[in-house]
Amino acid sequence: MNDPHVQQAAFTPMKAYRPFHSRFDPCRPIGLKFYSTPPQLYMGFQPPNLQQFPPKVALRKGTLWPALYDPYENPYEGKRG
Known part of the structure; x- marks a missing residue:
């Protein structure tokens, strides 16, 4: 996944990923989803x-x-x- 909008797993408080979207999916793509990683995960x-x-x-x-x-x-x- 070489998307410039998706951050790699490093110490950043906010991470992003792009959910899979099938060409047969009747709904439009969601785009980027974000989640927070608290500092205690890295300690x-x-x-x-x-x-x-x-x-x-x-x-x-x-x-x-x-x-x-x-x-x-x-x-x-x-x-x-």
Whole structure:
């Protein structure tokens, strides 16, 4: 699959793939589908002495450790309309 729009399996928070579409499929092709890969998938274990957010910031971000913080960015935003 040498599609320039499809990202290879590397450390990227957002990956993409193109679903199979048969020529006999009555529906039009979907196009690219996206999925998120959180940082903990690439961390084999939690290293000791990781930097920590202050308590109030950690509550806002949803995690105590900046290394595990993964904000969601909608890849479909702006494509509708």
